[in-house]
Amino acid sequence: MxxxxxxxxxxxxxxxxxxxxxxxxxxxxxxxxxxxxxxxxxxxxxxxxxxxxxxxxxxxxxxxxxxxxxxxxxxxQASPELLDGMGEWLVEMGYPEMTHEELQAWRDKGVTATKTSEFRDIGYTDITLEEVSMLDQAGVSTTFARYMNELGYELSIQDLLDLENAGVKAYFTSRMLDLGYTREQLTKETLIRLRKSNVTEDLAAQLKEERGALPTIEELIRYRISNQ
Structure with a gap:
């Protein structure tokens, strides 16, 4: 007892x-x-x-x-073999040699050699590991960055963060371009304004069909605000 x-x-x-x-x-x-x-x-x-x-x-x-x-x-915790491979790959990309503890610390922040390589392949050849971590923490995927690049946008790391924080999607951007808007009209700032005003690609398509002409960005935003 x-x-x-x-x-x-x-x-x-x-x-x-x-x-x-x-x-x-x-x-x-x-x-x-x-x-x-x-x-x-x-x-x-x-x-x-x-x-x-x-x-x-x-x-x-x-x-x-x-x-x-x-x-x-x-x-x-990554295995020693995985950390060895990560370290070797990062060194090949121009990053300094690191101990297993340092590599594990970066992994804990969302950094991997694969993700770093993918961002570099998109065009961010000078990206730092800290920036890779920032993008990961914000939820910016390499897929989003790649799609926006393929749509013709040359975005900085901060641009990617701003677009992700505003909830802008590559699909929305692509559909708006398909409707007839240009990249000059759909700047980063404009995409963020449209998203914050809850303007959708379906609304733009609807107004285009009803009016027989592509509505301007300002018309889209005013229409959305007036029809909450």
Whole structure:
């Protein structure tokens, strides 16, 4: 029996001696007193049991949480072979040699050699590992950067971050170009304005069909604001 439950038993014995001493020669009122004592004992037992049990469950939960965190951290740790390959590839791309600890730290920030290489292939040949991390944290994918590049946009790292933060999608940009808008009309700032005004490519197509002409950017925004 654990120490906690031995303490529980001792506490209950002490309480029983305090409230259980009823005079056998007393009047019938002693029966009621005895029942009251039993209720008190039962209540004390349940309260004490809940306290000790709760403490044990709490300790178990904390221990389980620690073990789960250790498992997750272990899963996130790259193997030495993978880190070796990552380091060699980064060196080939012109980045300095790094220890396994440094490489793992970059991986924890979302940086991989594959992702870095893909951004460089798109045209961001001078991209830093810190910028790769910033793009990853913001949710900018290499796919988005590649599509925007294929649509004819020459965007800086900050441009990519601004467009992603505004929720601009490559699909929306492509559809607007298909409708007849030009890249000169659909600048980064204009794309962000359209997105923040909740202008969709379907709305632009609808107004073009209804009016028989392509609405201007300002007309799209004013129409959307007037028809919230």
């Amino acid at each position: 654990s120490t906690k439950f031995r303490n529980l038993k001792n506490d209950l014995n002490d309480l029983e001696r305090e409230v259980g001493g009823v005079d056998e020669n007393s009047s019938s009122g002693s029966v009621t007193s005895g029942k009251t004592a039993n209720y008190i004992l039962l209540f004390a037992f349940l309260a004490t049991l809940l306290f000790y049990t709760g403490t044990r469950i709490s300790n178990f939960s904390f221990g389980l949480g620690d073990r789960f965190e250790n498992v997750v951290n272990s899963m996130n």
